[in-house]
Amino acid sequence: MLGYFGPAGTFTHQALKSLGQSDARPFSSVTTAIAAAKDGDVEASLVPIENSVEGGVSATLDTLASMGDLQILREVVIPVQFGLYVRPGTTLGQVRNVITHSHAAAQCRGWLEAHLPKEADITESGSTAGAAKEVSDPFSRYDAAICAAVAADMYRLVPAAESIADNPDAQTRFVLVGPRGHLPQRTGDDRTTVVAYMREDHSGALLDILHQFAFRGINLSRIESRPTKGRLGSYSFSIDAVGHADDERMAAALKGLHRVCEEVVFLGSYPHAVIDGEQTAGQVPTPDASTDQAYREAEIWFARVTGRQPADQINAD
Numbered sequence: 001m002l003g004y005f006g007p008a009g010t011f012t013h014q015a016l017k018s019l020g021q022s023d024a025r026p027f028s029s030v031t032t033a034i035a036a037a038k039d040g041d042v043e044a045s046l047v048p049i050e051n052s053v054e055g056g057v058s059a060t061l062d063t064l065a066s067m068g069d070l071q072i073l074r075e076v077v078i079p080v081q082f083g084l085y086v087r088p089g090t091t092l093g094q095v096r097n098v099i100t101h102s103h104a105a106a107q108c109r110g111w112l113e114a115h116l117p118k119e120a121d122i123t124e125s126g127s128t129a130g131a132a133k134e135v136s137d138p139f140s141r142y143d144a145a146i147c148a149a150v151a152a153d154m155y156r157l158v159p160a161a162e163s164i165a166d167n168p169d170a171q172t173r174f175v176l177v178g179p180r181g182h183l184p185q186r187t188g189d190d191r192t193t194v195v196a197y198m199r200e201d202h203s204g205a206l207l208d209i210l211h212q213f214a215f216r217g218i219n220l221s222r223i224e225s226r227p228t229k230g231r232l233g234s235y236s237f238s239i240d241a242v243g244h245a246d247d248e249r250m251a252a253a254l255k256g257l258h259r260v261c262e263e264v265v266f267l268g269s270y271p272h273a274v275i276d277g278e279q280t281a282g283q284v285p286t287p288d289a290s291t292d293q294a295y296r297e298a299e300i301w302f303a304r305v306t307g308r309q310p311a312d313q314i315n316a317d
Contacts, residue, residue, distance in 0.1 A: 001025055002176070003042035005033045009129030009151030015076045015174045016046050028126075030059040034067060037178050044073055044178035051080070052171045054103050056224045061238045064177065064267055065195040065226065071180045071268040072193055080170045082108055085132060085157035086144045092160040099123045099131040100146035108146055110166040132157055173273070180268075183245060187271045190244035191221065195265040196257055197228065197236045206237070212256035213241055216249040217290030244269040248295035249286075 002019075005012045006026020016024055025042055027033035033045040049060045064070055082104055086095065095116060102124045105112075112122065125131045128147035135145040136155035144160055145152075152159065175193075184190075198205045213220055222240040243250040246269070257264045288294060303309055 001042050003027055003033050003036045003045035005030050005045070005047045007127060007129045007133075009132060009148070009154045010127050011078065011080060011148055011172055012046055012048055012174060013129070014148060014150055015078050015172075018076055018078060019046075019176075030057070031063050034060075034063050034070065034177050038067060038070055040179070044176050046076070046174050046176050048172055049075075049175045050173040050222060051103060051107075052169070053107050053167055056222070056238065058226070060175070061195075061224065061226055062229075064193075065236060065238065065265055066229075068265075069180045070177055071183075072270050073176045073178050073184065073268070074270050075191070075273045076174045076176070077171050077273040078174075080107070080165065080172050081148065081163060081168075082128075082146050082165045083149060083152065083162040084108075084144050084146055084160045084164055085135065085152040086160045087135065087138065088156075088158050090143055090160065095120065095143045095160060097121050097123070097142045098144045098146060099125050099134055099142045101125060101128045101131065104128050104131075104146045107165050107167065107170055111161075111164040115161065115164075129154070183268060184270050186244040186246045186269070189272050190242075190269050191272055192241045192243055192245055192250055192254075192269040193239065193267040194241070194254070194257065195226075195236050195238050195267065196261045197263040197265075199260065199262040201233070208260045209237060209239075209257065212253045212260065213239075216253050216256075217287035218243055218249055218253055248292045249290045252295070 002016065002021050002024045004016045004024055004026055006028065008026055027036060027045070030047045033047055036042045037045040047060050048057045050056050084095070096119065098120060105122050105124060123142070125134065128145070129151040131145035132147045132151040132155045134140050135142050136157060145157065196209050219242040220239060221242055224238045225235040226238055228234040228236050241250065245251055245254060254266065
């Protein structure tokens with residue numbers, strides 16, 4: 001059984017359904033969902049990690065960085081479409097009190113300012129599905145919920161307005177997290193996620209980290225700083241890099257990170273998600289000097305000029 005950040009009716013639930021999973025257990029927070037996967041209460045848990053409008057999901061980033069012995073098994077990306085849903089009989093002109101999740105409110109801010117009265121009040125809740133449940137109560141003080149259609153259907157709400165997001169192309173990326181084990185096989189179109197902790201704060205410390213990827217021709221699809229929860233000004237860096245740990249250049253970059261960082265949390269390599277036949281992270285051509293073949297030829301050359309065995313043969317021995 002899989003777990004997910006619930007309740008039912010959220011976009012995480014919708015993303016879970018796209019995996020063909022009907023038997024799943026909701027959890028009230030990202031942390032408890034991930035902890036359940038680590039402890040073996042569920043096989044793995046699906047949680048949101050990044051939104052194209054709001055950026056990274058801090059609860060997921062921080063939990064993955066701190067909990068340990070976890071691995072991202074795969075990712076799912078879905079479009080995010082919001083509507084303003086009300087109890088039957090309520091009109092758009094009657095809406096004065098709206099409840100929703102903070103991310104939903106942020107993604108619909110422009111529409112709300114343009115279409116609701118200036119005195120309308122927007123209240124943030126734990127989830128869009130929870131907001132729909134609250135509005136379904138005939139005695140609720142809230143007139144409307146901003147949520148997904150799946151939540152509105154669950155609680156028998158009707159649309160006062162649909163497709164109200166300011167950015168119609170918004171997407172959210174989810175990751176399926178489980179205990180650390182074997183990596184998914186390399187597909188040639190993969191993503192690797194790590195968290196890098198600076199060894200010490202000095203001029204160029206972040207450059208030392210980025211350099212491990214840049215000079216090996218590895219593209220980064222996401223990098224975010226997160227406080228280490230210690231002293232003020234102490235940060236770690238959550239990084240998504242295009243490639244797989246089985247790629248020669250990625251393996252070299254990860255080893256380089258280990259040399260220059262205080263700590264590196266490796267969260268796995270996994271295939272990029274596909275939406276409408278397109279990969280979610282654009283492919284950047286690999287420089288000729290960074291291909292696996294170039295690395296192998298360099299090993300052979302070094303072995304020849306030094307009279308030593310290539311590294312792969314030494315490791316095999």
